[in-house]
Amino acid sequence: MKEVKVISFKVFRYNPQADAHPYHDTFEIPVEKGITILRALDYIKQNIDPRMSYRSFCHAGICGSCAMTINGATKLACTTQVWDELKNCVEENLITIDPIKNFTSLKDLVVDMDPLVEKLEKYTGWVESTMPDKELGKTEFRISPEEFKTYDSATDCIFCASCVSDCPLMNYDKDYVSPAIILRAYRMNMDSRDSASEKRVLQIADEHGILDCRQCNRCSFVCVKKIPIVDAINHLKQEAVKQKNQGLNMLEEKKKISP
Amino acid sequence: MKTFDIVVVGGGGAGLYAAMEAMKTNPKLNIAVISKIYPNRSHTSAAQGGVNAALANTAKDDTVESHIFDTIKGSDYLADQDAAEVLCRDAPGIIRELENIGTPFSRLDDGTIAQRPFGGAAQPRCCYCADKTGHTILQSLYEQCLRKGVNFYNEFYILELSHDNGRLKGIIALDIKTGKIVPFNSRSVIFATGGYAKMYWNRSSNAAGCTGDGQAVAYRAGIPLKDMEFVQFHPTGLRKSGLLVTEGARGEGGYLFNKDGERFMSKYAPNKMELGPRDLVSRSIETEIREGRGYDSHAGKYVHLDLRHLGADLIKTRLPQIRELSMYFEGVDPIEEPIPIVPTAHYSMGGIDADNDGRTIMKGVYAAGECACISVHGANRLGGNSLLEILVFGKRAGHAAAMEAQENDPSPITESELQRQHKYIRGFHHHDKHERYGIIREELGKNLADNVGIFRTKALLETGYENVVELKKRFKKVRVFDTGDIYNTNLIQVLELQNMLDLSQTVAMGALLREESRGSHTREDFPVRDDENWHKHSMFEYCDDDICVSSKAVTMGKYELQERKY
Numbered sequence A: 001m002k003e004v005k006v007i008s009f010k011v012f013r014y015n016p017q018a019d020a021h022p023y024h025d026t027f028e029i030p031v032e033k034g035i036t037i038l039r040a041l042d043y044i045k046q047n048i049d050p051r052m053s054y055r056s057f058c059h060a061g062i063c064g065s066c067a068m069t070i071n072g073a074t075k076l077a078c079t080t081q082v083w084d085e086l087k088n089c090v091e092e093n094l095i096t097i098d099p100i101k102n103f104t105s106l107k108d109l110v111v112d113m114d115p116l117v118e119k120l121e122k123y124t125g126w127v128e129s130t131m132p133d134k135e136l137g138k139t140e141f142r143i144s145p146e147e148f149k150t151y152d153s154a155t156d157c158i159f160c161a162s163c164v165s166d167c168p169l170m171n172y173d174k175d176y177v178s179p180a181i182i183l184r185a186y187r188m189n190m191d192s193r194d195s196a197s198e199k200r201v202l203q204i205a206d207e208h209g210i211l212d213c214r215q216c217n218r219c220s221f222v223c224v225k226k227i228p229i230v231d232a233i234n235h236l237k238q239e240a241v242k243q244k245n246q247g248l249n250m251l252e253e254k255k256k257i258s259p
Numbered sequence B: 001m002k003t004f005d006i007v008v009v010g011g012g013g014a015g016l017y018a019a020m021e022a023m024k025t026n027p028k029l030n031i032a033v034i035s036k037i038y039p040n041r042s043h044t045s046a047a048q049g050g051v052n053a054a055l056a057n058t059a060k061d062d063t064v065e066s067h068i069f070d071t072i073k074g075s076d077y078l079a080d081q082d083a084a085e086v087l088c089r090d091a092p093g094i095i096r097e098l099e100n101i102g103t104p105f106s107r108l109d110d111g112t113i114a115q116r117p118f119g120g121a122a123q124p125r126c127c128y129c130a131d132k133t134g135h136t137i138l139q140s141l142y143e144q145c146l147r148k149g150v151n152f153y154n155e156f157y158i159l160e161l162s163h164d165n166g167r168l169k170g171i172i173a174l175d176i177k178t179g180k181i182v183p184f185n186s187r188s189v190i191f192a193t194g195g196y197a198k199m200y201w202n203r204s205s206n207a208a209g210c211t212g213d214g215q216a217v218a219y220r221a222g223i224p225l226k227d228m229e230f231v232q233f234h235p236t237g238l239r240k241s242g243l244l245v246t247e248g249a250r251g252e253g254g255y256l257f258n259k260d261g262e263r264f265m266s267k268y269a270p271n272k273m274e275l276g277p278r279d280l281v282s283r284s285i286e287t288e289i290r291e292g293r294g295y296d297s298h299a300g301k302y303v304h305l306d307l308r309h310l311g312a313d314l315i316k317t318r319l320p321q322i323r324e325l326s327m328y329f330e331g332v333d334p335i336e337e338p339i340p341i342v343p344t345a346h347y348s349m350g351g352i353d354a355d356n357d358g359r360t361i362m363k364g365v366y367a368a369g370e371c372a373c374i375s376v377h378g379a380n381r382l383g384g385n386s387l388l389e390i391l392v393f394g395k396r397a398g399h400a401a402a403m404e405a406q407e408n409d410p411s412p413i414t415e416s417e418l419q420r421q422h423k424y425i426r427g428f429h430h431h432d433k434h435e436r437y438g439i440i441r442e443e444l445g446k447n448l449a450d451n452v453g454i455f456r457t458k459a460l461l462e463t464g465y466e467n468v469v470e471l472k473k474r475f476k477k478v479r480v481f482d483t484g485d486i487y488n489t490n491l492i493q494v495l496e497l498q499n500m501l502d503l504s505q506t507v508a509m510g511a512l513l514r515e516e517s518r519g520s521h522t523r524e525d526f527p528v529r530d531d532e533n534w535h536k537h538s539m540f541e542y543c544d545d546d547i548c549v550s551s552k553a554v555t556m557g558k559y560e561l562q563e564r565k566y
């Protein structure tokens, strides 16, 4: 009992070497039940148009390469079932596939990820351990299971950028720190081994920073790992406000002292 | 042209550890990491189970000695005992170091790193972070490399190791984003490109890019490969994709059924049933399928893993990942339907021959991680030992390269070398080419699964080898239809296919020659281990598109050869 349906895929195409403007191509293929969007794209690439480009790697929902805009919503192509998507089609049995939003297309569905990676560096996206280099490897830090729980879910992040794609703020401020980066900052700041939390809060509280966020909750909603990103944002926002106020007070103090 | 001190090829756990350690050893060095995907997406992230180290947190009486013995026994005595000792002795320190720099391990109540039992280990010594161990280790290493200012060349694909009669000059890579061919002149090169088990294609748990590129590039440059015939199969892969259903499903009480509705493990392991060791369960499933008691489908033959009797509650609370996986990738909800499964190629024990600091026979060239064969896994690796291997030997190779890089003074990579690559790549567009890579790739995977798979015989292996040779001939006619420069994945997939073809020839050849059964290598026509003739490593060298085979002694130590029984 092989269940098969004929389904059309309307895919975003753009090759800067050949095309003046992006356009869409439509491919009609037979799809068996149980096939993911990514496998459908693989089928198209293998059998119809080998020129079509998209990123994919693990096919198992863990590497974060294949986020795309599928029928208007950002998802991982490898964990989305074609048959499930049929109920989201505007036109019957026609699935639209576009690149993630708020990034520039390099070719077809492949976008330039570098701006996001650069933000990882700009906003200290790593633990700065309190342990000096020469002491490393000798003893364990003791971390309570409770502390682990505070950042357990945040470490699920696979940097697929779905949250960045759907963040309305990113839409008009490409320099906005972005939900993915705030989540990282939260994860680092909750870690008792880290020594850079104040620096990080100052960085994300700066211009294009966390205070611009209007807590619309889109990021948590689209997160493919179901991470409550907005909770992390709320937490850091309070910290940021505190630090900002302290900073302002200090400025006031300074003004008073130096006439 | 500037000269790098170290070029690390590969940004998985092994490559990132190497880069981090090299920066630590000498911060003045000019180090580059090139990776065909963004490093944080490397396949290390797929490892769920954990990483072994005798920390003795969970079992207070665990020892490094016990870990060493388990590793050697698990390897079916093909591991080099000095290497296994290095692996296990370095383990506690390296896990603590990872912990110290921020890796979020799961914890015991006293705040120390938690450990759980794992196959083939006498003690619970597997450290983990929930079911995302590899993912969190990879993120930590990537973050620390960013912090230390490692130069990343993301989405660069290695084409060739450049050398002058064995004197290293560097590497040549393709910038995937622009299509430019770029020379990386370097005093040393560390290969850390991961495994080759994806050559089994739809019958593999590996990512699409685990195509053995580093091994193939090193091999073509004259560096020998070792023990290529040893490929580990995991019993429960999903039928359509080969993706892994972890042991948890059977651990919680899942049943295996053939198409006659028989719980067939009763014939093979009447006591342990579904919980027998990996290789035994794999062979049992394969036997059922071969003898016609499997289900048949468009996506291949399979048996059922049935969880329905466990009930919706247990499945939802204890096996949510497995449920998700089978819904995402098979469209099957295990609460309502059995999961179609088939054994899947999972791990490659073989690789670039290297010593305990990752050195290969070419001065300045190192290898670490799954792409290397040091050898610590011998004929069969233990779960939790491969993450450990990539960390321990990544670190050691990074350190050795940092100490030794200054000794080398490479001559520049020439324009004509770049031109040759350019011409080679352009050649794939020629209109007299007509073969499609996708078809060859699928045929290769099927050929390997059918003829160079779990059960091997002379006749099958001969067929398997000849088929590979035939596919290699057809590959010469493969066409790259995308003639553009920018992000040409059509080209990358063709280049990866070439690497899989070159390596699969050594896998088939090694399996054909090795007339014994040891670890993952099961010869039905030679069902027992033959220490007298075969207690040795197989070595493969590239001789003008043919293979020169030789052997190398196994380094023994205090553990005598014994029968491997569990």
Ligand SMILES: Cc1cc2nc3c(=O)[nH]c(=O)nc-3n(C[C@H](O)[C@H](O)[C@H](O)COP(=O)(O)OP(=O)(O)OC[C@H]3O[C@@H](n4cnc5c(N)ncnc54)[C@H](O)[C@@H]3O)c2cc1C
Residues within 6 Å of the ligand: B009, B010, B011, B012, B013, B014, B015, B034, B035, B036, B037, B038, B039, B042, B043, B044, B045, B046, B047, B048, B049, B050, B051, B052, B134, B156, B157, B158, B192, B193, B194, B195, B205, B206, B207, B209, B210, B213, B214, B244, B346, B347, B368, B369, B370, B371, B383, B384, B385, B386, B387, B388, B390
């Ligand atoms: C599903 C699954 C589960 C596993 N679970 C466990 C477990 O629980 N415990 C355990 O110990 N082990 C486990 N393993 C094995 C373990 O994950 C791997 O052996 C290990 O992660 C390999 O790491 P690596 O650094 O050698 O390679 P990888 O992580 O594969 O990295 C390879 C790197 O090389 C780069 N590269 C490859 N080719 C090229 C090229 N041509 N040019 C440039 N760069 C290139 C890639 O971009 C990548 O960055 C598992 C494996 C799988 C498949």
